Amino acid sequence: MSFLLHNFVALTFTALVLGAVYGLVALGYTLVYGVLRLINFAHSEVWMWGSFAAVWVMIAVGGGSGKGLTVTIGLLVLAGAAAMIVSGGVALAVERVAYRRLRRVNAPPLIALISAIGASFVLGEIMGLRDQVVGWFGLRDPLNAYVRGARDNTRFANPVESHELLRVGGYGVTNIDVIIIISALLMMVVLDQFIARSRLGRGIRAVAQDSEAAALMGINKDRVVQITFLLGGIMAGGAALLYLMKFGVTRWNAGFILGVKAFTAAVLGGIGNVRGALIGGFVLGLAENYGSALIGTQWKDVVAFLLLVVILLFRPTGLLGESLGRTRA
Amino acid sequence: MSTATAPPAGGRTQPVRTGRLAGLGGRVAALPRPVKLLLIAFLVVFLYLLPLIDPPFIAPSESDFGGVLFNVATYVLVALGLNVVLGYAGLLDLGYVGFYAIGAYTVGVLGSLHGNVPFLLLLPFAAVVTLISGVLLGAPTLRVRGDYLAIVTLGFGEIIRLIAVNWSWVGAASGISDVPKPPSTELFQIPHLAWVGLVASIDLDDTTTFLRFGVLDQVPYYWLALTVILIILLADIALQKSRVGRAWEATREDEDAAELMGVPTFKFKLLAFAIGAFVGGLSGALFATRQAFINPESFQLLLSILFVAAVVVGGAGNRWGVIFGGIIVSYLPELFRPFADFRVLIFGVLLVLLANYRPQGLFPPRRSVRAKELDQRLEELEEGTPSA
Numbered sequence: 001m002s003f004l005l006h007n008f009v010a011l012t013f014t015a016l017v018l019g020a021v022y023g024l025v026a027l028g029y030t031l032v033y034g035v036l037r038l039i040n041f042a043h044s045e046v047w048m049w050g051s052f053a054a055v056w057v058m059i060a061v062g063g064g065s066g067k068g069l070t071v072t073i074g075l076l077v078l079a080g081a082a083a084m085i086v087s088g089g090v091a092l093a094v095e096r097v098a099y100r101r102l103r104r105v106n107a108p109p110l111i112a113l114i115s116a117i118g119a120s121f122v123l124g125e126i127m128g129l130r131d132q133v134v135g136w137f138g139l140r141d142p143l144n145a146y147v148r149g150a151r152d153n154t155r156f157a158n159p160v161e162s163h164e165l166l167r168v169g170g171y172g173v174t175n176i177d178v179i180i181i182i183s184a185l186l187m188m189v190v191l192d193q194f195i196a197r198s199r200l201g202r203g204i205r206a207v208a209q210d211s212e213a214a215a216l217m218g219i220n221k222d223r224v225v226q227i228t229f230l231l232g233g234i235m236a237g238g239a240a241l242l243y244l245m246k247f248g249v250t251r252w253n254a255g256f257i258l259g260v261k262a263f264t265a266a267v268l269g270g271i272g273n274v275r276g277a278l279i280g281g282f283v284l285g286l287a288e289n290y291g292s293a294l295i296g297t298q299w300k301d302v303v304a305f306l307l308l309v310v311i312l313l314f315r316p317t318g319l320l321g322e323s324l325g326r327t328r329a
Numbered sequence: 330m331s332t333a334t335a336p337p338a339g340g341r342t343q344p345v346r347t348g349r350l351a352g353l354g355g356r357v358a359a360l361p362r363p364v365k366l367l368l369i370a371f372l373v374v375f376l377y378l379l380p381l382i383d384p385p386f387i388a389p390s391e392s393d394f395g396g397v398l399f400n401v402a403t404y405v406l407v408a409l410g411l412n413v414v415l416g417y418a419g420l421l422d423l424g425y426v427g428f429y430a431i432g433a434y435t436v437g438v439l440g441s442l443h444g445n446v447p448f449l450l451l452l453p454f455a456a457v458v459t460l461i462s463g464v465l466l467g468a469p470t471l472r473v474r475g476d477y478l479a480i481v482t483l484g485f486g487e488i489i490r491l492i493a494v495n496w497s498w499v500g501a502a503s504g505i506s507d508v509p510k511p512p513s514t515e516l517f518q519i520p521h522l523a524w525v526g527l528v529a530s531i532d533l534d535d536t537t538t539f540l541r542f543g544v545l546d547q548v549p550y551y552w553l554a555l556t557v558i559l560i561i562l563l564a565d566i567a568l569q570k571s572r573v574g575r576a577w578e579a580t581r582e583d584e585d586a587a588e589l590m591g592v593p594t595f596k597f598k599l600l601a602f603a604i605g606a607f608v609g610g611l612s613g614a615l616f617a618t619r620q621a622f623i624n625p626e627s628f629q630l631l632l633s634i635l636f637v638a639a640v641v642v643g644g645a646g647n648r649w650g651v652i653f654g655g656i657i658v659s660y661l662p663e664l665f666r667p668f669a670d671f672r673v674l675i676f677g678v679l680l681v682l683l684a685n686y687r688p689q690g691l692f693p694p695r696r697s698v699r700a701k702e703l704d705q706r707l708e709e710l711e712e713g714t715p716s717a
């Protein structure tokens with residue numbers, strides 16, 4: 001208990017940082033679930049590919065800290081763009097390969113889940129075997145910097161050097177913490193406004209509410225589903241960059257635990273609810289940190305899973321309710 | 330097949346898509362009862378002798394065939410158990426490995442770490458402990474809606490593994506060694522066959538002692554697992570044909586309608602969950618005794634997903650299909666051993682292909698094929714024959 005009180009501010013801040021990442025990844029689950037009523041099991045791999053895209057771009061242009069403000073910002077934008085493009089592309093590919101055919105034949109959700117699990121294995125394994133995969137094309141030596149240690153942690157050459165901005169209650173808030181929380185909030189607001197105001201966003205809400213009626217009203221359902229996957233992928237790409245800035249490494253199977261946590265966040269906030277995803281992320285981060293401070297860090301993941309189970313039992317629609325379709329028509 | 334139920338002209342009584350296989354099944358079913366029993370007896374004897382025969386091409390050359398067969402047998406057992414949950418009752422359980430772990434740990438903890446209970450007592454006890462844990466877990470969670478159940482069970486499977494990692498009373502990360510073995514009575518030696526090309530000869534140097542549960546020779550463990558499978562299979566057949574089986578089917582197809590017809594759906598779902606847990610615990614216990622050493626690493630979440638894949642690949646709801654699925658999921662990786670690195674990748678590709686082109690599994694239950702045809706015919710009646 002005293003550990004919790006002494007480190008309260010530090011725990012809270014790290015929880016918010018982690019929660020912001022959870023929330024951004026959770027958006028991918030929430031959007032797809034809201035529109036299709038399906039759990040996109042492969043979304044964690046979408047995030048993982050984005051994180052590698054950021055790492056590779058930094059290797060390609062020679063990233064690293066201490067290059068002056070303009071170059072640093074340029075590098076960040078570059079890494080972020082690469083991560084978003086790759087994540088978005090992978091998300092579209094998942095939709096095309098694992099979901100489209102099943103949607104046409106109205107397959108039961110269980111089959112779609114199996115298909116997504118298969119896609120998730122494929123994406124994860126390709127990354128874990130990337131040294132051998134490029135070997136097939138005889139590119140192993142030229143690409144060695146990108147593919148070596150395929151099963152190990154891969155380090156991100158972080159353009160931003162961490163330094164303390166201000167001290168609150170014994171915890172030094174770093175510039176990275178601030179960047180992560182603010183950019184996550186920003187991305188979330190932009191997405192929320194996009195769905196609430198734009199034409200495409202209205203299409204997404206219409207399909208989420210009643211896909212048949214929406215189709216009769218002239219909405220191209222396939223297009224809407226593609227955009228939903230794309231948006232989720234872009235958010236995951238952003239989350240990948242933010243995660244790398246804070247934690248500095250990624251690996252081929254890093255997506256799994258993060259994916260389950262992000263899904264928990266989505267359910268916590270009310271799956272299908274865009275704003276709920278962020279709140280769910282923050283709540284999950286806080287619960288994890290406070291919980292592990294109380295009963296020991298090794299139980300951190302147990303706290304997260306127990307929270308998920310408890311929420312599903314007592315408030316299965318989450319804190320804010322499921323409402324992609326119900327937000328202001 | 331009576332003429333009263335014959336479909337309109339042009340239709341066929343045999344489902345078209347399952348073609349030859351359904352024909353074979355029908356022909357076997359039409360055989361007189363004594364012939365059928367003889368066939369079954371022959372098959373069972375063959376299965377028991379399989380590790381001794383060591384057939385070429387089927388037996389992977391690099392690994393020990395008895396061990397491979399035992400591994401296949403545990404998967405088949407798990408698939409049968411999960412089939413009750415997933416196939417009959419339609420509950421997606423992504424944390425089935427949790428039950429497997431509870432069974433294994435019960436044997437380990439009571440037989441080695443904190444007790445000295447003999448294995449033959451532990452085996453049923455582990456299954457009962459797992460059954461109770463299934464009830465405790467199912468009672469709150471089965472009220473959760475369908476697709477959420479998958480995630481809740483996923484969480485529980487992971488919680489059980491994390492508890493095993495962190496709780497020193499059950500050995501924490503270092504696990505449990507010296508898991509008790511079944512009692513041995515060494516009666517006689519049985520030689521294996523040795524193959525040169527397609528010519529078999531009896532190899533007197535390579536023998537299995539009947540019945541010694543040792544460390545090197547895995548064949549007796551396979552016999553034990555096969556026996557358990559046969560018992561479970563008989564129980565499974567009896568149960569599915571009974572009122573319980575029909576109640577499960579009704580619950581799976583339409584829970585609200587079943588409830589209105591007076592089926593206490595929650596109780597039946599809980600029953601399915603508990604039975605599934607029971608079988609999962611059994612196979613976990615078998616796994617633990619063969620392995621002699623268990624640690625939390627043996628119960629990764631990937632295993633849960635492989636179990637579900639076994640059931641879905643084979644055809645959820647059809648016990649023969651599910652057995653086939655269990656064999657595929659555990660045996661294919663052995664065949665792929667030359668490309669060991671790419672096993673999971675190939676497996677993932679197969680899962681996607683299967684889900685897309687064979688969504689009901691390789692061997693869908695006959696009833697669901699019939700139901701689908703009926704649906705189609707109804708739709709044609711309502712909307713007219715699809716001409717374009």
